[in-house]
Amino acid sequence: MNLNRPVRKDEIVLEEQGIFVESWLPERRSRHRPILFVHGELGGSWVWERYLGYFAQRGWEGHALNLRAHFWSEPADVSELGLPDYVEDVEASLDRLTGAAVLVGHGMGGLLALKAAESRAVGALVLISPALPAEVRTPPRPHVVREVPDAYGREFVGWQAMPEQLHRKMPDLAVEDVLRIQHLMGRESGSARRGMLQGLPVSREALSGVPALVVGGGLDRWFPEPDSERLAEWLGAAYEPFGAHSHYGLVIGENGYAQVAETIRVFLESHRL
Numbered sequence: 001m002n003l004n005r006p007v008r009k010d011e012i013v014l015e016e017q018g019i020f021v022e023s024w025l026p027e028r029r030s031r032h033r034p035i036l037f038v039h040g041e042l043g044g045s046w047v048w049e050r051y052l053g054y055f056a057q058r059g060w061e062g063h064a065l066n067l068r069a070h071f072w073s074e075p076a077d078v079s080e081l082g083l084p085d086y087v088e089d090v091e092a093s094l095d096r097l098t099g100a101a102v103l104v105g106h107g108m109g110g111l112l113a114l115k116a117a118e119s120r121a122v123g124a125l126v127l128i129s130p131a132l133p134a135e136v137r138t139p140p141r142p143h144v145v146r147e148v149p150d151a152y153g154r155e156f157v158g159w160q161a162m163p164e165q166l167h168r169k170m171p172d173l174a175v176e177d178v179l180r181i182q183h184l185m186g187r188e189s190g191s192a193r194r195g196m197l198q199g200l201p202v203s204r205e206a207l208s209g210v211p212a213l214v215v216g217g218g219l220d221r222w223f224p225e226p227d228s229e230r231l232a233e234w235l236g237a238a239y240e241p242f243g244a245h246s247h248y249g250l251v252i253g254e255n256g257y258a259q260v261a262e263t264i265r266v267f268l269e270s271h272r273l
Contacts, residue, residue, distance in 0.1 A: 007056040012063065014092050018074030021045075021093055022064045024052035030059040033123040033273045034097045037064040038090055040107025040131075041193060042154065042185045044071025047106060047251055054261045060268075063101075065093045070186055079150035082191035083112070083200055090116040099123070102273055104264070106251055107131055107223055108196050118206040123273050125212040126264055127231065128250050129223040134199030136234050137227075148193050154185040157222070170219060172249035172256045181248055204235065212236075213267045215260055217250045218243030238267060 005026060012021035022045040035055060037048040045064035052062040067086050069076035090112050094101055100123040105113030110130020117125055154160055163178040170178070214237050216228030225241055232239035240263050242250065249256050 005057050007053065012093070012096055014089075014096065017068055017089055017092055018076065019068050019089050019093070020066045020072040020074075021096070022048075022052070022066070022072070023061065024056040024064075025061045026056050026059050028059075030061075032060045032268070033099060034101045035060050035062045036090070036093055036097060036101045036103055037062060038103065038105040038109035038113050039065070039067065039070070040105075040109045041188045041196075042157065043106070043109070044073075044184065044186065046071060046180075046184045047248075050254075050257045051104075051251065051261055054258065055265070058265065063093065063097065065089060069189075071184070077151075078187050078189040079191070081189040083115075083195040086112050086192060087115045091120055094120045094122070102126065102268060104128065105130060107247065108192065111196060111200055111202075114202045114207070115200055117210060118203050122210060124268065124271060125207070125210055125237075126215070126267070127212070127228075127237075128215045128260070129217050129220045129225075129228055129247050130214065130231060131196045131223060132199065132227055132231055133202035135202060135204070136231055137199045139199070140197045145194050145197055148190045148197070150190040151187050152190060152193070153187050154182060159185060169221075170246035170249055172219065172245050172253045174254050177248070177252055177254060181252065207235065211267075211271045211273075213238045213240065213264065215239075215250060215263065216241045217245040217247055219246040219249065222247045 008025045010023040039047045048064040066073040100121045102124045103113040104126040106128045110127035214232035216225035
């Protein structure tokens with residue numbers, strides 16, 4: 001396979017929501033389903049840069065959503081946003097794509113993908129260290145929910161430490177990866193995080209018949225690997241654990257992301273997507 005294929009970059013702007021979707025497209029049209037990548041908390045389309053390149057080189061068009069008030073999307077007060085707003089962003093992005101797209105979500109983005117798939121036809125779901133829906137998760141302690149501020153940044157989730165210290169905790173991330181993540185992390189909605197902790201209800205029946213793959217990371221302290229396995233069992237989905245991968249290492253780690261991307265590619269090809 002020629003992996004030096006030309007790639008075109010484009011964008012989709014959803015003016016009503018004020019959101020920006022970054023697109024990486026193969027030079028020639030293919031029969032593959034489009035892929036919509038949905039980032040998690042504090043993220044943006046930058047989370048998916050290596051995935052966008054990986055899949056575009058192999059014939060898939062990839063579209064990385066920036067939720068409202070994140071990264072390249074229009075500025076807004078995140079303290080006034082919540083999970084329903086973010087689900088609307090995913091739905092609106094799906095509506096702009098041709099055909100039933102593959103939804104790939106990371107962390108909170110996995111939960112948003114599940115919820116959006118209730119009301120939109122999707123070709124498949126790929127959930128990478130996803131937040132759990134209400135039906136699967138253990139209710140949080142009340143003080144954990146109360147302690148979430150209305151808006152927060154990297155310091156609230158422990159990413160204000162020295163890069164070398166974070167690298168020791170997440171050795172699958174190079175120091176350069178850590179620095180990039182720290183630099184690009186934005187602000188996040190406390191309401192969205194509280195809703196995620198309390199659990200967003202998802203109808204398993206509405207997802208019946210949708211091929212699904214869940215990926216877990218053994219070094220993920222945000223969304224532990226056993227939770228990912230439990231979700232896969234609940235969905236009846238394929239499950240792939242990566243014991244040496246952290247939360248961001250699954251999607252950004254220079255030395256590890258390709259293992260996960262390759263697993264996703266095999267899953268998509270097995271379902272002729």
